[in-house]
Amino acid sequence: MNNRISKLAESIGQVIVGKDDTILRLIAALLCEGHVLLEDVPGVGKTQLITALSRSIGGKFNRIQLTPDVMPSDIVGFTMLDSKSGDFIYREGAVICNFLLADEINRASPKVQSALLEAMEERQISLDGTTHQLPKPFLVMATQNPVETYGTFHLPEAQMDRFFMKLSMGYPSVEEEIKILERTELHNPIRNIQEPVMHVDDVVAMQEEVRRVRVSDEVKQYVVNIVDSTRGDRNTTLGISPRGSIALYKAAKAFAYINEREYVTPDDVKNTAVSVLSHRIILSPQGKSQFGTPEEYVKHVLASCAVPSVVG
Numbered sequence: 001m002n003n004r005i006s007k008l009a010e011s012i013g014q015v016i017v018g019k020d021d022t023i024l025r026l027i028a029a030l031l032c033e034g035h036v037l038l039e040d041v042p043g044v045g046k047t048q049l050i051t052a053l054s055r056s057i058g059g060k061f062n063r064i065q066l067t068p069d070v071m072p073s074d075i076v077g078f079t080m081l082d083s084k085s086g087d088f089i090y091r092e093g094a095v096i097c098n099f100l101l102a103d104e105i106n107r108a109s110p111k112v113q114s115a116l117l118e119a120m121e122e123r124q125i126s127l128d129g130t131t132h133q134l135p136k137p138f139l140v141m142a143t144q145n146p147v148e149t150y151g152t153f154h155l156p157e158a159q160m161d162r163f164f165m166k167l168s169m170g171y172p173s174v175e176e177e178i179k180i181l182e183r184t185e186l187h188n189p190i191r192n193i194q195e196p197v198m199h200v201d202d203v204v205a206m207q208e209e210v211r212r213v214r215v216s217d218e219v220k221q222y223v224v225n226i227v228d229s230t231r232g233d234r235n236t237t238l239g240i241s242p243r244g245s246i247a248l249y250k251a252a253k254a255f256a257y258i259n260e261r262e263y264v265t266p267d268d269v270k271n272t273a274v275s276v277l278s279h280r281i282i283l284s285p286q287g288k289s290q291f292g293t294p295e296e297y298v299k300h301v302l303a304s305c306a307v308p309s310v311v312g
Contacts, residue, residue, distance in 0.1 A: 034164020059098030235287030
């Protein structure tokens with residue numbers, strides 16, 4: 001594993017117990033300038049995960065608890081009249097940061113959810129005719145409870161497609177939960193991270209290095225074949241868009257970089273496909289009956305597509 005990535009994962013691991021795969025996928029999303037939707041039950045460490053990431057890098061971290069009464073101005077900020085100067089000045093919203101935790105995003109109104117769209121896609125916000133650039137790196141990690149639906153607003157497909165990955169931490173094992181109890185016995189585990197292990201500029205540099213990872217024509221064709229097989233399939237009512245193929249392409253490059261390779265292998269594609277593609281698919285009634293979940297459907301697609309033989 002890349003030495004810098006290893007140090008970052010170890011730092012986050014001082015807070016999060018036994019979720020190494022989730023940590024690496026979160027780091028991969030960061031390297032691809034992607035955003036993450038974390039869908040899980042309350043209390044499994046979603047907030048601690050993004051807080052640990054921001055502390056390990058030393059970036060600015062903001063958290064907003066989304067409820068039906070949150071306004072778009074809470075997200076993007078607002079302009080107000082300065083009584084002393086007579087000028088309109090901009091007051092920053094929650095998105096002016098490196099790491100934004102949008103907690104329980106499906107409790108926010110559609111108007112607030114849409115306020116995040118431009119920030120997530122364009123890395124900027126437009127307010128009163130003025131464009132404000134967001135800092136680099138910029139990562140949104142949104143959480144939602146998959147069980148409770150009372151008082152929630154379903155995320156539309158356009159919003160779901162903005163998320164680079166959808167992750168789930170799941171419950172810890174018995175051994176892991178014992179370690180969690182021991183870590184929380186004296187203080188909040190987030191205090192285990194005393195100093196950042198890297199700077200935000202290091203992340204920007206690594207993002208540029210990920211872009212230079214080579215992808216052969218065979219692997220590009222493999223990515224497109226996977227995505228194309230979801231379109232026009234009677235098991236789906238919504239297949240994967242080109243944004244999904246771009247995300248899979250980038251995620252595979254990030255995993256190759258994490259594993260200290262200058263080229264992408266089909267395994268990099270397969271290892272990231274479920275996290276990158278499943279939330280972009282809507283199954284038909286037949287697909288739900290046969291596969292149950294989009295995740296299982298993506299696994300079926302991977303098993304059905306011919307894997308190219310690639311030599312670095």
